[in-house]
Amino acid sequence: MLRRLVIPALLTAGLTVVLAAPAAADAPGESEVASQLKSDHLYIEESITEEFPEADQDVLVEAAEGAETPVYYVILPDGTFASESSLDAFMEGVMDDVGDGVYAGFVGDQGYFVESPNLDESAVREIGTEAKSEGNGNQIDTLAAVPDAVESHEAGEAASATFGMLLLGLLAVGVVGGGFFLYQSKKRRDAQKAKELAEIKQMASEDVVRLGEDIARLDVNLSEVDEATRTDYTNAMDSYDRAKASLDTITEPEQIQQVTNALEDGRYYMVATRARLNGEPVPERRQPCFFNPQHGPSEQDVNWSPPGGTSRSVPACAACARAVRSGHDPDVRMVEVDGERQPYYDAGPAYAPYAGGYFGMNMMAGMFTGMMMGSMMGGMMGGGMMGGDMGGDFGGGDFGDFGGGDFGGGDFGGFDF
Numbered sequence: 001m002l003r004r005l006v007i008p009a010l011l012t013a014g015l016t017v018v019l020a021a022p023a024a025a026d027a028p029g030e031s032e033v034a035s036q037l038k039s040d041h042l043y044i045e046e047s048i049t050e051e052f053p054e055a056d057q058d059v060l061v062e063a064a065e066g067a068e069t070p071v072y073y074v075i076l077p078d079g080t081f082a083s084e085s086s087l088d089a090f091m092e093g094v095m096d097d098v099g100d101g102v103y104a105g106f107v108g109d110q111g112y113f114v115e116s117p118n119l120d121e122s123a124v125r126e127i128g129t130e131a132k133s134e135g136n137g138n139q140i141d142t143l144a145a146v147p148d149a150v151e152s153h154e155a156g157e158a159a160s161a162t163f164g165m166l167l168l169g170l171l172a173v174g175v176v177g178g179g180f181f182l183y184q185s186k187k188r189r190d191a192q193k194a195k196e197l198a199e200i201k202q203m204a205s206e207d208v209v210r211l212g213e214d215i216a217r218l219d220v221n222l223s224e225v226d227e228a229t230r231t232d233y234t235n236a237m238d239s240y241d242r243a244k245a246s247l248d249t250i251t252e253p254e255q256i257q258q259v260t261n262a263l264e265d266g267r268y269y270m271v272a273t274r275a276r277l278n279g280e281p282v283p284e285r286r287q288p289c290f291f292n293p294q295h296g297p298s299e300q301d302v303n304w305s306p307p308g309g310t311s312r313s314v315p316a317c318a319a320c321a322r323a324v325r326s327g328h329d330p331d332v333r334m335v336e337v338d339g340e341r342q343p344y345y346d347a348g349p350a351y352a353p354y355a356g357g358y359f360g361m362n363m364m365a366g367m368f369t370g371m372m373m374g375s376m377m378g379g380m381m382g383g384g385m386m387g388g389d390m391g392g393d394f395g396g397g398d399f400g401d402f403g404g405g406d407f408g409g410g411d412f413g414g415f416d417f
Helices: 008-019 030-040 046-051 054-065 084-098 121-135 139-144 146-167 171-218 227-249 253-277 318-325 349-359 361-368 372-380
Strands: 042-044 071-076 102-107 111-115 300-304 312-316 334-337 340-343
Touching: 030 042, 030 071, 030 084, 042 046, 042 054, 054 071, 054 139, 054 146, 071 084, 071 146, 084 102, 084 111, 102 121, 102 139, 102 146, 111 121, 121 139, 121 146, 139 146, 171 227, 171 253, 171 334, 171 349, 227 253, 253 349, 300 318, 312 318, 349 361
Parallel strands: 042 071, 071 102
Antiparallel strands: 102 111, 300 312, 334 340
8 A cells, every 4th residue: 555645735736736737748657667676776767867977876776775675766857747646656556566665756846755555654754754854955865865764764663662572571672672772873873973073183184284384384483573473473383283282182073163263363373473574564353264264364254155045244365255256166165075075164064163163153153054064053043055945844844945846845755736
């Protein structure tokens, strides 16, 4: 029996719109889709294959093939189905042919669906919710998160069963099973924390090295400069030493703020030292360049909008300010996350302490609103990526912006018709 969640009121409202327009694509044959799922666990309709790079397809195939519970992906173009019931009938035929498991997919921008012939409705809802949360608004990431969501659900089911055994008197078995579950959960948390710590320490280490090189290049003879210059240069070296010592001793990702706070001090003192050596006024102390804190203190504020986001005022160094005003891309600080380089402000909430040391956590709200890092700040910062609304309830609220359209039509497992 098909298991999926449907919100009739939402479907009725959407159905009127779609039925008034001609279908953009014909549904493929059920046997064709089933055959492909049996061999690769992935079916992408031929007309949209080029929209999904081979690397993305490999990610989905590897995720599905590595899952203990069978997982299958179906990706179809816009307009394949004219109604919710059409999708139901199609997927039921496919699942009858392929067998038990979890089936997830997209139909263009219209809808995200998760279905199963053998799991109940609450299980499908739970799996879909977790996959959506892990996907952060990206179709491939959302689908790739389904196997882990299934595993998490099954682990929860196992824990419930263990609790039931406890009630029946199997205390010893329950303790062993519960202990193993807690051990596995702690192990996963520890592994994730270690990964985040290694990545953020590498990022801060690059900043520490860059400040050290800057200090070494200046090569000030302290006996030949006045007291003010000597003080600023000494403060710069002390800040570098403090940052390096902190980096060597931190054990939690949140502690990286100590390192970047020391680096922010050191970069300002280097600016002050150079100004004194050149006989120029010492500039006022400003926040670091938003685009790349390695650039040192900013010189002015500029209005800048992230891709798909709203405009906000951010501090910028002279070079980045010129780039923004001329319509070019500024030199953004890139970091490696899960093997990919991306802007530090989109690297996720784990990197918020890194920015907090430079800018101060209280000042981050305006600058990082709508960015991935902003999710750490909760409701004050907004939970969406690049200004998109990823909030709302499964099964009753807005499922969030997904590529410009409703993610699942407002109900999990539903369809935007």
